[in-house]
Amino acid sequence: MNRALPSLLLAGAFLASAVPGAAADAQRPVVPEDLFKIAYVSNATISHDGKHVAFIVTRADLAKDTYLTNIWIADTDGARVAQLTRGDHDSEPAWSPDDRTLAFTAARGGPSQIFAIDLAGGEARQVTHQSEGASTAAWSHDGRRIAFTSTTTDPAPPSHVDWKALGVSAPPKYAKTDIRTIPWPRYEANGGGYVYNKHPHIWTIDANGANAKQITFGADGESGADWSPDDRAIAYSTVPLSDPEGDRSRIFVVPANGGKPVAFPTAHYSAFEQAWMREGRGLVYGFTSRHDASGEFALASANLDGTGERVAVPENTVAIGDAILNDTKEGGAGCGVLTSDGRTFIADVSVPGATQLDVFDMEGGPPTKLVGGKGEIQDCSVSRDARTIAYTALDATHLAEVYVYDRTTGKSHRLTHLNDALTDSLAIATPEAHTVSNGHGGTVAYWVLRPPNAVPGKRYPTVLNIHGGPQTEFGDAFFQEFQVLASRGYNVVYANPRGSVGYGYDWEEALLGDWGDAMFTDEMAVIDDVVKRPDVDPTRTFVTGGSYGGYATLWVVSHTNRFRAAMAERAVSDLFTETLSADFAAPLGFEGAAGTPHAWGPPLQAHATLWEQSPLAHVADVHTPLLLLHSDGDTRTPIDETLQEYEALKMLGRTVELVEVPRENHDLNRTGEPIHRVERLHLMEKWLERYTR
């Protein structure tokens, strides 16, 4: 389930178009272990002068079963690509205003801290020394200060034991209680453990490491610190965890030297991701007018007193952000930046099967496409003169690399080639794009990834993969899992049924309140189309998916026996329990608030509908052999969801197996321990193979 707030992050960018293919001789199949050979490139961060790009390279390390993350630098003229840091846990590069120093976040023994490294040479120096760690450096415009985030953890209360009554003094080990008093429903965060007692606050520090000062306080948490042009104030946003609406963000402005925060007045349901307008007279921000999981936020600007709002992008018109799924993320990233003249906004936008960089006029009007429409742009950043945009991009047959787009020439060029040697050695399958009518007036986009060395005339077993979210999309992005299956002799079919992002608000909205049937209709239209192909063996088809895709897999096998076997990962089996027990559980329910046309409504009133749309209600109709995989630390879709389906199927005597992966959260297949990720792929391969023969 993808619940990240739509984000418009850093600087602007442009899309990579086709990257040249590789030579075809002596290529070997893609295998799960290629995870250890891929350089995962991300966070392209251009210097203000547009001459350099800092970026992150992540590699999986087998012996340590962990990821090594370091910062690299590429010159935009292509002269140099070099590794800058070697701390192995370095991220979030941020250029100083004079481009001489790079601040970054690093965990170098103990919690992460802000470090700074001089581009002229020498090792990094530690800037912050926060006992609970620091991250997300943001330079003041004068380059003298850095704002960062440090989390305050509520102290544990003293033990409730009356030690005196026992005739002893409190043993130091047990002086504090470990019993948790939970203040509100969203007390955990996927991958972040218990968050109810943790409050990320904004601090400032002099660039030389002196005068660390806490700027925001309180029972909530703040993010998105942005310095005003005169460096006298900092804007930020906060989502009060205690708010029963659950997802309502507010913007505040606080004096940069500390003081009382002032709320940015807005009538909107939720406002977030603020950036200062030129001369500091107002803010640019996103807003939504209601609780709507499939809504696309608006982009607007207004004066600091809330007057003079101008909507640059109306709500539910453009899907700002990168909603494409790949092996490293579940969409939700992307980029968005206000150019320094304050007139335009450059952002990553999700379109059918791809993302692109668009320029928006803050006065309104239709956006202009800069680059893209093919492949996936994951992130972007814009030089001070707004002429040069750095971004990382990938497509179905190429791993992410760093690109630079020059607005003067209108051309992109690639700066890095960290994966060329690998991809040249691999037999990578190329997807075919198709569409099919869903019989309900809609057209469903889908892809078929054929085995790379498919023998003409031979029919292959075929795997239908259903994506999670559901507010994401499949698209033109390298997906190792798909390549592995194709290499093993499967056609891999993946589609963007109703509920997917990138096909317009109505398409996304069409799933709400009808979570199972609309998806099922669309996915079955796809598979009906696919089994007509001469290279598909219609008697050996499989279905799989994770999260919402796990829900969808359960729903599919509850409504058809056409698949030989299925694998559902981190599934939702019961919408009522999921709605109320997930880490993003909002008391109003995650689809339930007023105003959304097809919403289920509050869970208590909607129980019968929620049950009817739950796979568990139809469990007796499942006859497809099923593998259920769930991480035991998943709080997004708690493991109880899988246990309910598993136990019901066992009681029915069906063929079902349960796999629990320890220590992992909802993102096992994206950011899980590398060995677990490889094992998961082998497990999937072998489960399919058992039913392929």
Next chain:
Amino acid sequence: MKSSLPAAALAFAAALGVAPATAAPPRATIPEDLARIAYVSSATISHRGDRVAFVVSRLDVPQNRYRRDIWVVRSDGTGLRQLTAGDGDTDPQWSPDDRAIAFTGARGGPSQIYRISLDGGEARRLTNEAHGANGPRWSHDGTRILYSATFVDPKPKTDLDENAAGGKLDAAHQLSDIRRTDRLDFEVNGAGETFAQHTHLLVIRADGSHRTQLTPTTPWSESQPVWSYDDRNIAFVSLRRPTDPERIDSDVYVVPSGGGALRRVATRHRASASPVWAHDSHNLYLTVSSRPDPAGLPGIVEQGVAATSERAVVPENRVAFGDAVLTDMREGGAGCGPLLDPRDRWFLADVSVPGATQLVRFDAKSGRATPVVARGDEIAECSMNDAGTRVAYVASDATHPAEVYVASLRGGASREITHLNAAYLASVRIAPMEHFTVRDEAGFPVHAWFVPAAVPRGTRAPTLLEIHGGPGAEFGNSFFHEVQLLAGRGYNVVLADPRGSIGFGYPFSAALSKNWGDPMFRDEMAVMDAVVKRRDVDSQRLGVLGGSYGGYATLWVIGHTHRFKAAVAERVVSNMTSSFLACDECSSTNATYAFGNAWDHQPAYWAMSPIASIANVTTPLLLLHSDNETRTPLVDADQWFTLAKALREPITYVQVPRENHDLNRTGEPIHRVERLHLILDWFAKELP
């Protein structure tokens, strides 16, 4: 109810060096008193009947651990001494010559079998099982000891091709930690994920040599092993039907004690358990169940090992064998028997009756029952000497924690032979339990107890209704620290046995089989209607609390009446669907027998779920749940909390880490003490 403390006990306490209780006036009990109580269990009489070995457990709160050791006392109460000092010692078993005791010792590392001589010297370890051994049982000739050991399936190799990965797996990553199962019974409360753990039977010589594994290493486990009197065979219980979704369907098997093929004892019943050998070593007495009925009471049959014919001794659904009385004092205690007389004429068993348990003698032919020890208290465990003339047992009543008793089966009286809690009892004020009954709308008498608050006479005190778990259990005449604590703080406490409770006949227990909540609610309210008429009850200050089914009941109650001004619900079931399908014993609780399955009968499941009525709640609620629960998973507390917040109901939600379903019975000592403070603080705040 027993008379108050005998003077002899005080003298005894003084002799033990305990400070004389007369030094200070008695005070109210406090949560920390959990550490002052000696928890007495496992009374095991010697073969000759002249001595009793038993276990004393204590909470060491500063170290946050339990200390359990084996003590011995003569049957006349003299010669009390602590025998072992391993602090993790349980299950004492006398050698046939009564000169040694075998026991299970957890002394760092997994538990092992030890033996200790009664003539002096420290215990010696007999086993070295990698994953632990327990439950020693001597052969009748004293030459061998049977025990159970845990076997853990080897983890599969990490599924990764090092060549393809271009590196080497670290030593710590050679084996996969991904868990995979196709079993329904893959996890068990407190034991974690058990699908890879299996218990098998082994035999060693009494000196620890010649280890022989009797039952093969399979995915199935064996339990309740018993030697035949000729030492040639061992009967045991096992559940080896992989395809049967009804998990309670265990069978009795027999295996030769020197090793050999397993033979199932072919009963015609759905499930059989608790084998007891007749002295001819050919026949077995078994408990049997014919239906997967959660309220069902097993019967007893006599059956030849090789024969398919059986002789019914006690019919099903007639007698509630075992100890169903619920308190916070016990670590398990499962009752006792059948104990067969040396000439097979009768057997003795612990039986649950209204508000108490009894030792009952059953004629082995006719099944006719004669109570032998029936003092209206709780008998948790018992054992009998070889001659069948004397029993040792552990008993407790409302004002006395458990102690060891010995009774003559030849008409003599019972005698309390330990007084380990005498000094403690003399130092605190203990409230009595006043028994009363009301008649419910179905015509059943509902048994209940009123525990008066420690307040000045004539004062109307706030009053708490405590609802028991199970629901197949009962409150009764047994010491309950939590209840004493609440009474001592000025609350009257009401305990009732509503429909669904055990000990009141099968129809009473089975009354919840169509609706889990409503009959309980009506009975509890009938009890409260009577209680509020008392002059010492403040009907404007009522509270309600309970755990497990009692947590379900508490949520049900506050969703159906506003008469309570504060509630504490622990380890709740709030949503019947999620709770019954995500729990570790979903099918063994056989909810489907009573309610049908959740997918075909969803409206009924929903109607029985307290969360369906949450919008009616106005009572401030303390919701308390352990985060390592598999019996009533945390998901039920989360659901309730999220909705209660949405409805802006007054609620405090507390999670206790690392604990399972038994926090209030076997949880970490510090957590147990803290839990009681949380409950006291809650009522102090909400029922001022």
